[in-house]
Amino acid sequence: MQYHPVHAPAECHDMSDIRKEIDHIDYTVIQLLSVRFNYIKAASKFKKSTTDVQATERFNSMLEKRKQWADELGLNGEVIRTLYADLVKYFIAEELKEFARK
Numbered sequence: 359m360q361y362h363p364v365h366a367p368a369e370c371h372d373m374s375d376i377r378k379e380i381d382h383i384d385y386t387v388i389q390l391l392s393v394r395f396n397y398i399k400a401a402s403k404f405k406k407s408t409t410d411v412q413a414t415e416r417f418n419s420m421l422e423k424r425k426q427w428a429d430e431l432g433l434n435g436e437v438i439r440t441l442y443a444d445l446v447k448y449f450i451a452e453e454l455k456e457f458a459r460k
């Protein structure tokens with residue numbers, strides 16, 4: 359992902375600069391989560407059962423990959439894994455609602 363900061367971390371003059379960047383980063387992350395959510399809702403079209411919606415094998419491999427990516431990028435992989443597990447459980451609940459509507 360390309361993120362274009364106004365100030366790089368080392369160029370921030372004060373906490374206001376720091377917090378503006380943090381707000382901008384988090385808004386970008388949440389925008390992308392909302393884009394991700396649209397794909398989740400579209401996924402239910404291709405699923406034949408609630409077991410397909412839950413896709414446990416993909417759920418587990420997807421979490422492992424995020425953990426690996428996080429570790430490679432200097433974050434705590436376990437923390438990111440837990441964060442994604444919580445997030446995607448919410449997405450699965452929404453996908454199940456979408457599946458029930460079709």
Ligand SMILES: O=C(O)C(=O)C[C@]1(C(=O)O)C=C[C@@H](O)C=C1
Nearest residue numbers: 401411412413416417446449450
């Ligand atoms: O890959 C799928 O089958 C999806 O529905 C997407 C997704 C995800 O959010 O990444 C959601 C539910 C499944 O548990 C696995 C993955």
